Amino acid sequence: MIKFSLKQLITIFLVLIFNVTYSQSKSVFDANYFRNDNFEPPLRAGKGFNITDVYKQTKFCFTPETSNPSKLVRTQNSGKTSISIYYTKTEKEYKELKNLGFSGKVSYLNLFSLGGSKLTEWAAKSDEKVERLIFSAKIDFGNFEYEADPVLNPEAKSLIDNKQFNDFINLYGTHYISGVRKEAYIWVIVTKTESDDSSSFTDQDDLDANIGQFGRDFEVKNKNQTEQFFSNGTFEAEIEIHGPILDKISLENQISPLLSGNSDVSNNIKQIISNSISNISDPEQAIITQYYFSPFTLYGVDNIIWNLKKENQLIKINENVLNIYSTKNDIDEFIAPNAWSEFQDDYDDIFFDFSEKEKYKKELQNTFNSILPNLKLYNQSIELTLKNLEKAYNSCSDIQCNPDINCCNLGDLETKVQELSNKVQIEIDKFENVVYEAMDAYLDEEFTPDCQKNNQGVLTIVNKSSNPYLIYQNGNYIGEIAGKGVVNLYVNLGTTKFKAEQKSGYLLYATINNRTVEFNEACQELTITVGEDY
Incomplete structure (x- = not known):
């Protein structure tokens, strides 16, 4: 494939999120919006932020005893485990998959933040073909929410009571983080480094299914196709662990030997990563993957218009x-x-x-x-x-x-x-x-074979003798054939005369062999023999 493939107009999927969910006046965005940042966003449970610029610094407006993250209560008893397999065939698709958040929709957050660096961060430029199969094992610990609404501290409450809403917003923001979602997950990324095929998958219907302009479903629906991926080529595996405390080297040592075979590889990898996370039950071994937020209008702040239509x-x-x-x-x-x-x-x-x-x-x-x-x-x-x-x-x-x-x-x-x-x-x-x-x-x-390019036939000369012979074509010396040797020649179409003359050895046999060949079409193959077989 040519190195500078330039078809890059299908835009990268920035899949941060929008999704109004579990209770009135609560919305959510994905934490992976900040994943590649060198800046730590000022987002904390029980703390305000500015919806128009989440990087803007704000003060704490709630009392510590009511807004401490330790007050967040888990809304489900046990983690939900799932294992999925994804296929990407280019660097661009792989980056799109990496950018997928929990809901997989385009964000309404400000892409012009940090001087437009968000646009650069999420834009994919490489359309180079690199086939990957990605195994994802995830434990979703669900939402963590406050049982009771946090209480405003006296300073913040005073601004609202005095209807100093602009001052409140400048200090504390427009919304506050009212809950989080926590997940722990492992990625095993298997990259095909060499392959005989143009693509590992012959049926792309599931793999290339588009979901609108900015959505794509990379999940492999037909599990039998995963073995097709491993049917030829050589492979490398990379492991990413997000949240849980696991022995990465141990996982690598279990998975790497599987890549040299081609029987039931995908099921074996799934079993290994499933076993590795099966005993994880502590949400502390998880990372925040979503932030839930609510508007300060719930506390009486006016001048904040934010709704589904705007999002x-x-x-x-x-x-x-x-x-x-x-x-x-x-x-x-x-x-x-x-x-x-x-x-x-x-x-x-x-x-x-x-x-x-x-x-x-x-x-x-x-x-x-x-x-x-x-x-x-x-x-x-x-x-x-x-x-x-x-x-x-x-x-x-x-x-x-x-x-x-x-x-x-x-x-x-x-x-x-x-x-x-x-x-x-x-x-x-x-x-x-x-x-x-x-x-x-x-x-x-x-x-295209040389004989086709040059419109020639292919002649094989077999020396039956143990003695070397000199070869002449239409009277012109063209080379030597060793005893018991074989040579191949390209010969122009038409009739051609060959002479083989013994160079050395016993003279008990014919020392000169004359042969005539006729080629009628390009790449026609003919064979002649010279010398005597003892």
């Missing part, structure tokens, strides 16, 4: 942000100062022995130069569109914005995003089409 509209904005940002990533590969140089280096590495290498390289360069001006213009439009989407997000997420009025209206931005994505794809397709043409021609050349 859905913010999700829609973020979908467009991710879409156009992914398109921008594609353009960046072309407009970077050294873009052509990198493309050229990759091309030379891949097609180093291609007879038409220079022809297609020239065509690629001409195509690259022809699409570059348009891509630069589109990039300017994309940057402006991103700014407008950020304005739309800030307007809609404002806690005083009523989503029933125009403050949550996308206007023509959604149409603009789609038009720009389509235009960029048209330009990139022009370049990719030349790449694919070169690849097709290269593969044709690689897999």
